[in-house]
Amino acid sequence: MAMKRRLHLLFLGAWALLFAGAVLAAEIAQPPVVDDSALPALGNDWRENNPYRGLPAAYDIGRSAYNQSCARCHGADAATNAAPAPDLRNLNRACRRIVSAELKARCQADKDAYFAKTVRQGKIIVGVTHMPPWDGVLKQELAWAIQVFIEAQARGGRE
Numbered sequence: 718m719a720m721k722r723r724l725h726l727l728f729l730g731a732w733a734l735l736f737a738g739a740v741l742a743a744e745i746a747q748p749p750v751v752d753d754s755a756l757p758a759l760g761n762d763w764r765e766n767n768p769y770r771g772l773p774a775a776y777d778i779g780r781s782a783y784n785q786s787c788a789r790c791h792g793a794d795a796a797t798n799a800a801p802a803p804d805l806r807n808l809n810r811a812c813r814r815i816v817s818a819e820l821k822a823r824c825q826a827d828k829d830a831y832f833a834k835t836v837r838q839g840k841i842i843v844g845v846t847h848m849p850p851w852d853g854v855l856k857q858e859l860a861w862a863i864q865v866f867i868e869a870q871a872r873g874g875r876e
């Protein structure tokens with residue numbers, strides 16, 4: 718009886734390890750494979766603001782990168798709120814409502830800084846990785862293109 722019980726515990730332990738492995742694997746940042754040659758190169762120093770707004774190529778490149786690297790947590794095509802992570806279409810909602818062009822630009826600049834910082838550092842809250850850091854995994858070109866794609870989705874898709 719005691720032996721059987723110990724075996725049982727062993728099985729439980731093995732399952733727990735397997736499960737922990739699966740969760741950890743899910744938190745690793747997977748780089749997307751995308752041809753971004755249509756985007757002006759930005760180098761290693763991160764810009765403060767998104768330089769790709771209004772650039773049509775950014776939408777498709779951003780979409781591909783997003784679906785490879787972000788969709789598994791944030792939802793396919795950034796077009797669903799059924800995912801475990803927040804709906805990223807809401808990120809710029811407050812700015813969209815602002816009428817004054819100057820205030821809108823300032824709001825947008827704050828959102829750009831928040832987007833870049835969050836993506837680079839990830840979301841690690843009291844030691845628990847909610848989102849892995851993307852610094853060194855995702856080029857800034859792709860991060861900004863992803864933001865352009867998300868913003869277009871928030872407005873109902875490609876212009």
Ligand code: HEC
Binds near residue numbers: 787801835847
């Ligand atoms: C392993 C799952 C996972 C992946 C993959 C992932 N995220 Fe996240 N992300 C999260 C979670 C969970 C949160 C919310 C964390 C929190 O605040 O507790 C989050 C939050 C964010 C936020 C802040 C949202 C807000 O409302 O404040 C941004 C921006 C973001 N993610 C962008 C991205 C981008 C861009 C990618 C792809 C390059 C990505 N994420 C990939 C899980 C993920």
